[in-house]
Amino acid sequence: MSRSAHPAGPRHADVLTEGHYSAPAADLNVLDEKVWARTVTRDADGALTVGGIAVARLAEEFGTPAYFLDESDFRARCRAWAEAFGPDADVFYAGKAFLSRAVVRWLKEEGLNLDVCSGGELTTALDAGMPAERIAFHGNNKTVAEIERAVEAGVGRIVLDSFQEIVRVAHIAQRHGVRQRVQIRVTVGVEAHTHEFIATAHEDQKFGIALADGQAAEAVRRALSLDGLDLVGIHSHIGSQIFDMAGFEVSARRVVQLLTEVRDEHGIELPEIDLGGGLGIAYTSEDDPREPHEIAKALSDIVTRECEAAKLRTPRISVEPGRAIVGPTAFTLYEVGTIKPLEGLRTYVSVDGGMSDNIRTALYDAEYSVALVSRTSDAEPMLVRVVGKHCESGDIVVKDAFLPADLAPGDLIAVPATGAYCRSMASNYNHALRPPVVAVRDGEARVIVRRETEEDLLRLDVG
Ligand SMILES: *Cc1c(COP(=O)(O)O)cnc(C)c1O
Numbered sequence: 001m002s003r004s005a006h007p008a009g010p011r012h013a014d015v016l017t018e019g020h021y022s023a024p025a026a027d028l029n030v031l032d033e034k035v036w037a038r039t040v041t042r043d044a045d046g047a048l049t050v051g052g053i054a055v056a057r058l059a060e061e062f063g064t065p066a067y068f069l070d071e072s073d074f075r076a077r078c079r080a081w082a083e084a085f086g087p088d089a090d091v092f093y094a095g096k097a098f099l100s101r102a103v104v105r106w107l108k109e110e111g112l113n114l115d116v117c118s119g120g121e122l123t124t125a126l127d128a129g130m131p132a133e134r135i136a137f138h139g140n141n142k143t144v145a146e147i148e149r150a151v152e153a154g155v156g157r158i159v160l161d162s163f164q165e166i167v168r169v170a171h172i173a174q175r176h177g178v179r180q181r182v183q184i185r186v187t188v189g190v191e192a193h194t195h196e197f198i199a200t201a202h203e204d205q206k207f208g209i210a211l212a213d214g215q216a217a218e219a220v221r222r223a224l225s226l227d228g229l230d231l232v233g234i235h236s237h238i239g240s241q242i243f244d245m246a247g248f249e250v251s252a253r254r255v256v257q258l259l260t261e262v263r264d265e266h267g268i269e270l271p272e273i274d275l276g277g278g279l280g281i282a283y284t285s286e287d288d289p290r291e292p293h294e295i296a297k298a299l300s301d302i303v304t305r306e307c308e309a310a311k312l313r314t315p316r317i318s319v320e321p322g323r324a325i326v327g328p329t330a331f332t333l334y335e336v337g338t339i340k341p342l343e344g345l346r347t348y349v350s351v352d353g354g355m356s357d358n359i360r361t362a363l364y365d366a367e368y369s370v371a372l373v374s375r376t377s378d379a380e381p382m383l384v385r386v387v388g389k390h391c392e393s394g395d396i397v398v399k400d401a402f403l404p405a406d407l408a409p410g411d412l413i414a415v416p417a418t419g420a421y422c423r424s425m426a427s428n429y430n431h432a433l434r435p436p437v438v439a440v441r442d443g444e445a446r447v448i449v450r451r452e453t454e455e456d457l458l459r460l461d462v463g
Contacts, residue, residue, distance in 0.1 A: 094320045100124070136155065160223065273303060355390050
């Protein structure tokens with residue numbers, strides 16, 4: 001299971017065994033606060049409300065499918081991470097989880113930094129006024145044009161991912177007459193995923209430079225020799241949807257070992273260590289994520305202990321949560337279209353979206369919850385599979401879940417914890433129109449990313 005986990009972020013999964021599903025909750029009307037955004041509750045009529053607004057009103061005003069994002073929850077999570085790590089560490093929100101100009105402004109106001117990994121994400125960040133020095137630029141194959149824009153903008157750091165890129169960034173920085181602050185991304189030989197990790201010498205994946213065989217030490221040597229680069233630290237990112245801190249322990253130990261070698265060889269103590277993102281969230285009631293303050297304490301204890309043992313000054317720690325900030329803050333609202341009971345198997349519930357607005361189930365076998373939200377029901381639980389409207393039998397949104405047996409076309413159902421890697425990975429498959437993201441706060445709802453239109457589709461298709 002964890003062998004197929006990808007340490008680089010792309011495998012945003014929790015993998016299920018075939019046919020796995022838990023028993024139905026005692027009361028399907030109860031909204032488990034672990035998986036729903038903080039202001040979500042049911043009103044006196046039994047309808048779900050978020051930020052004080054009932055879903056029927058949201059559906060009427062904004063249509064379905066749509067993502068509804070609880071802005072005060074998002075901001076509270078940013079503050080919790082910033083406070084947990086304190087002034088001597090840095091929190092970078094991983095923009096690939098979900099990025100828009102409104103999100104950039106919230107991050108800026110709440111004191112977070114931002115990771116980007118493409119020219120498009122960089123443009124969005126700069127356009128919304130994120131100071132360049134608070135932006136880190138990632139990626140295993142940044143183009144020359146992207147690097148030039150990042151250097152010109154003055155991004156706070158570029159995370160170097162290959163030997164070619166060390167030279168490429170150095171040349172571009174020199175041409176612009178600057179010394180670019182950089183970190184080197186290393187692969188530490190740890191694949192962490194959910195409750196397991198495996199430690200190996202080599203990692204079979206595309207990101208970073210291996211610690212093994214002195215590769216990373218050689219990368220440090222080259223970076224230190226180039227005038228255009230100001231090497232400030234080492235970066236490591238070990239996986240996604242991680243609940244167990246043991247993988248970080250091995251990773252931190254191996255990175256500190258490299259810092260020690262760098263000190264011994266060059267007489268330099270690199271001032272920063274970035275431990276990446278990948279912290280897990282609750283997609284179902286069975287997941288038990290850790291709070292930011294627990295994570296901060298665990299990571300800081302590990303790094304401090306390892307540095308004391310190596311007689312190194314403790315470097316400044318940074319982390320890069322994406323999913324853990326935005327994931328729980330949004331849900332996707334769908335309208336039920338058709339209901340097909342398959343005798344002895346399950347009931348297929350088709351909604352007006354699908355794999356175009358949530359690819360994670362098809363791509364990673366990810367697990368989600370679902371609830372009837374336009375009303376409550378006392379009907380018996382029925383085993384359902386929530387599927388989309390695409391021409392593809394793998395078009396599954398929620399593989400196994402329970403909904404009330406009196407579910408009917410026209411009911412609204414919602415899938416929680418869709419804030420991360422849903423809109424950002426959304427596609428136009430079957431010429432679907434990508435749904436809007438609506439921010440809800442204190443009784444007000446406003447579109448922050450509008451719904452795509454058929455005119456948008458035709459505008460790209462130049463005939
Ligand atoms: C994807 C990624 C993250 C964020 O991962 P989450 O699982 O969303 O926390 C952080 N850092 C890097 C380098 C990544 O690739």
